[in-house]
Amino acid sequence: xxxxxxxxxxxxxxxxxxxxxxxxxxxxxxxxxxxxxxxxxxxxxxxxxxxxxxxxxxxxxxxxxxxxxxxxxxxxxxxxxxxxxxxxxxxxxxxxxxxxxxxxxxxxxxxxxxxxxxxxxxxxxxxxxxxxxxxxxxxxxxxxxxxxxxxxxxxxxxxxxxxxxxxxxxxxxxxxxxxxxxxxxxxxxxxxxxxxxxxxxxxxxxxxxxxxxxxxxxxxxxxxxxxxxxxxxxxxxxxxxxxxxxxxxxxxxxxxxxxxxxxxxxxxxxxxxxxxxxxxxxxxxxxxxxxxxxxxxxxxxxxxxxxxxxxxxxxxxxxxxxxxxxxxxxxxxxxxxxxxxxxxxxxxxxxxxxxxxxxxxxxxxxxxxxxxxxxxxxxxxxxxxxxxxxxxxxxxxxxxxxxx
Amino acid sequence: xxxxxxxxxxxxxxxxxxxxxxxxxxxxxxxxxxxxxxxxxxxxxxxxxxxxxxxxxxxxxxxxxxxxxxxxxxxxxxxxxxxxxxxxxxxxxxxxxxxxxxxxxxxxxxxxxxxxxxxxxxxxxxxxxxxxxxxxxxxxxxxxxxxxxxxxxxxxxxxxxxxxxxxxxxxxxxxxxxxxxxxxxxxxxxxxxxxxxxxxxxxxxxxxxxxxxxxxxxxxxxxxxxxxxxxxxxxxxxxxxxxxxxxxxxxxxxxxxxxxxxxxxxxxxxxxxxxxxxxxxxxxxxxxxxxxxxxxxxxxxxxxxxxxxxxxxxxxxxxxxxxxxxxxxxxxxxxxxxxxxxxxxxxxxxxxxxxxxxxxxxxxxxxxxxxxxxxxxxxxxxxxxxxxxxxxxxxxxxxxxxxx
Numbered sequence: 051x052x053x054x055x056x057x058x059x060x061x062x063x064x065x066x067x068x069x070x071x072x073x074x075x076x077x078x079x080x081x082x083x084x085x086x087x088x089x090x091x092x093x094x095x096x097x098x099x100x101x102x103x104x105x106x107x108x109x110x111x112x113x114x115x116x117x118x119x120x121x122x123x124x125x126x127x128x129x130x131x132x133x134x135x136x137x138x139x140x141x142x143x144x145x146x147x148x149x150x151x152x153x154x155x156x157x158x159x160x161x162x163x164x165x166x167x168x169x170x171x172x173x174x175x176x177x178x179x180x181x182x183x184x185x186x187x188x189x190x191x192x193x194x195x196x197x198x199x200x201x202x203x204x205x206x207x208x209x210x211x212x213x214x215x216x217x218x219x220x221x222x223x224x225x226x227x228x229x230x231x232x233x234x235x236x237x238x239x240x241x242x243x244x245x246x247x248x249x250x251x252x253x254x255x256x257x258x259x260x261x262x263x264x265x266x267x268x269x270x271x272x273x274x275x276x277x278x279x280x281x282x283x284x285x286x287x288x289x290x291x292x293x294x295x296x297x298x299x300x301x302x303x304x305x306x307x308x309x310x311x312x313x314x315x316x317x318x319x320x321x322x323x324x325x326x327x328x329x330x331x332x333x334x335x336x337x338x339x340x341x342x343x344x345x346x347x348x349x350x351x352x353x354x355x356x357x358x359x360x361x362x363x364x365x366x367x368x369x370x371x372x373x374x375x376x377x378x379x380x381x382x383x384x385x386x387x388x389x390x391x392x393x394x395x396x397x398x399x400x401x402x403x404x405x406x407x408x409x410x411x412x413x414x415x416x417x418x419x420x421x422x423x424x425x426x427x428x429x430x431x432x433x434x435x436x437x438x439x440x441x442x443x444x445x446x447x448x449x450x451x452x453x454x
Numbered sequence: 455x456x457x458x459x460x461x462x463x464x465x466x467x468x469x470x471x472x473x474x475x476x477x478x479x480x481x482x483x484x485x486x487x488x489x490x491x492x493x494x495x496x497x498x499x500x501x502x503x504x505x506x507x508x509x510x511x512x513x514x515x516x517x518x519x520x521x522x523x524x525x526x527x528x529x530x531x532x533x534x535x536x537x538x539x540x541x542x543x544x545x546x547x548x549x550x551x552x553x554x555x556x557x558x559x560x561x562x563x564x565x566x567x568x569x570x571x572x573x574x575x576x577x578x579x580x581x582x583x584x585x586x587x588x589x590x591x592x593x594x595x596x597x598x599x600x601x602x603x604x605x606x607x608x609x610x611x612x613x614x615x616x617x618x619x620x621x622x623x624x625x626x627x628x629x630x631x632x633x634x635x636x637x638x639x640x641x642x643x644x645x646x647x648x649x650x651x652x653x654x655x656x657x658x659x660x661x662x663x664x665x666x667x668x669x670x671x672x673x674x675x676x677x678x679x680x681x682x683x684x685x686x687x688x689x690x691x692x693x694x695x696x697x698x699x700x701x702x703x704x705x706x707x708x709x710x711x712x713x714x715x716x717x718x719x720x721x722x723x724x725x726x727x728x729x730x731x732x733x734x735x736x737x738x739x740x741x742x743x744x745x746x747x748x749x750x751x752x753x754x755x756x757x758x759x760x761x762x763x764x765x766x767x768x769x770x771x772x773x774x775x776x777x778x779x780x781x782x783x784x785x786x787x788x789x790x791x792x793x794x795x796x797x798x799x800x801x802x803x804x805x806x807x808x809x810x811x812x813x814x815x816x817x818x819x820x821x822x823x824x825x826x827x828x829x830x831x832x833x834x835x836x837x838x839x840x841x842x843x844x845x846x847x848x849x850x851x852x853x854x855x856x857x858x
Binding site: 105130131154157179193200202204214217218220225226228230235239240247391393394429441443446 | 834
């Protein structure tokens with residue numbers, strides 16, 4: 051189980067970089083991506099061998115950048131459930147609806163994947179202190195994995211980010227600061243401080259390995275389907291690294307010959323209050339313009355200027371995909387519908403992705419016989435603020451009301 | 455993969471009952487336990503065969519009461535991580551410290567195991583509506599699995615139970631009532647209503663199958679250790695069903711011959727503000743007296759009169775175990791220490807179990823070379839109320855302070 055990592059290459063200009071030194075963005079300003087010797091992977095391992103390994107994301111070690119098992123930083127992440135949603139699917143007119151429930155990961159969100167791989171690789175490369183901006187969940191995840199690794203972490207998040215993520219950061223020993231602003235403000239503050247204090251800047255796509263962790267969402271769902279792609283994958287998209295990771299997983303699996311040439315159509319779901327990629331896709335643009343005045347309760351989607359927009363838009367075009375905006379009201383309605391119909395409490399971002407399915411079936415973009423996998427990026431338990439509940443309060447001698 | 459269930463037997467008087475009819479308590483007032491044809495299990499399956507099955511609790515189907523796979527109600531529960539805690543273990547003087555992290559389950563607590571198996575079996579037996587009292591997490595779990603199964607659910611919980619569990623119940627479509635009282639008050643209200651309205655009473659140990667789901671905690675941790683027992687298992691104990699389930703798993707595995715005769719010492723951790731089992735164990739009593747005025751922030755431990763106390767006490771005596779009381783302050787300190795040292799945010803109940811390890815090493819009851827498995831029964835994310843955090847708030851043009 052050795053990593054087949056060969057180097058880093060710019061996602062835009064293709065310039066190569068040494069992966070065994072600490073790297074950030076390409077000189078041209080674009081993200082770097084890990085490259086692997088896939089022929090070596092093909093001769094070292096196959097799907098049957100992978101099936102015999104423990105149910106965590108390290109089962110894909112050859113396709114991950116961490117070279118030594120001793121450097122793996124783990125809280126037991128990976129192999130999240132892939133669940134059929136028969137009742138909700140029937141309601142939407144898409145009976146083949148499935149959800150991959152990332153709420154089951156450590157720290158309760160998909161951010162654990164990027165943090166597990168990113169922190170492991172940071173430790174392997176000798177980094178001792180890191181800093182990152184976040185909309186909340188990535189901060190909780192990176193702070194937790196940094197604690198597990200014994201690294202120092204500094205986190206900056208908007209004051210409006212989900213409050214529980216503050217506690218995750220502080221309890222894990224990170225230095226946490228809130229900013230009266232959005233994630234881009236936090237990013238600039240982190241950048242200034244990282245330059246001043248010599249911290250490693252672990253911001254989305256500025257560090258090349260987080261996306262490798264996110265890639266395992268794609269590897270797992272393909273393995274869980276029996277090494278076969280679904281018709282459509284719907285991803286709630288803020289920074290977009292998850293979608294880029296899934297697209298990278300599909301490309302690598304195709305080159306390995308572990309899936310055939312057919313690709314799923316990739317779909318971006320964004321919040322109507324922050325939809326730079328939806329707007330750019332509709333305009334046929336290659337990059338997204340920053341969204342003015344971003345706001346949404348699906349706080350992970352509150353990214354006005356995603357650094358990976360160019361790669362996300364390319365993935366949508368390459369797979370005949372699309373991009374859909376969802377209002378907060380519709381996202382929360384889908385969250386409630388899913389809880390009631392299926393017993394699964396998704397996060398508001400997951401609700402947005404579910405509502406995108408509803409919309410796309412209504413417009414006919416989805417067919418009734420499409421197999422559709424929705425990524426629920428986190429547990430709804432982290433967002434008590436959006437769940438307004440007012441149950442009756444009784445005294446011990448009261449009788450419960452008769453059922454209606 | 456067929457259930458080897460043969461019937462139900464009273465845990466006290468051994469009277470037998472037909473498992474394929476709906477049953478509650480024994481005529482003598484004690485809980486019923488499921489019995490299996492273990493010789494048939496031994497000839498049908500072995501550990502190697504189990505290892506090849508998907509990573510969820512249904513891999514132990516022969517030792518579970520659900521007869522038809524079609525009746526399984528699943529949200530992807532089981533095979534939670536078993537994680538070494540090297541830094542916290544070193545601090546406690548118990549380097550072989552491990553935690554089984556039940557926070558990774560659907561609904562964020564170990565209650566998902568009992569609900570998955572209990573609701574599946576209820577549906578299999580034709581039940582259409584159930585009701586239960588809860589300290590919060592069981593309500594969230596049973597409401598969610600009832601929704602997944604299409605059953606109606608009524609839940610009654612104390613007003614002081616963790617607020618997020620209210621949202622879980624209501625969003626899943628359950629009828630939720632709060633009571634100005636403790637879980638025993640909720641239990642009496644449920645009982646009156648169940649009799650009046652013909653609901654199935656799914657209260658702890660009044661229903662025989664919840665414990666079978668909890669049993670899988672024990673099956674999994676033994677499998678994860680390579681079909682070998684640890685020296686000690688520490689369990690945060692409110693109602694005690696988890697501990698009874700683990701003891702039942704050990705007994706069945708021993709009878710199957712899948713582990714040898716040595717049993718781990720079982721340890722109960724309770725809150726100092728509600729410690730009926732600790733008191734009874736210290737007094738050498740066979741049953742526990744109700745605890746007056748119970749109170750603790752580890753709300754799952756707030757059970758003044760556990761129906762399973764007799765079985766729990768027997769399990770402690772049979773394994774040379776013990777029982778430890780933990781103050782809220784110590785439980786929360788252990789929660790914080792674990793987050794900072796290991797990056798794992800346990801629930802306050804898990805913190806109580808960790809502090810029991812600290813205490814037992816300090817008194818010499820634990821040896822430095824003991825392998826100790828602590829059950830963390832849920833994610834700390836469900837208890838934001840106990841996490842008091844006040845990070846600095848900056849403006850976007852501010853610089854972060856220099857590191858100390």
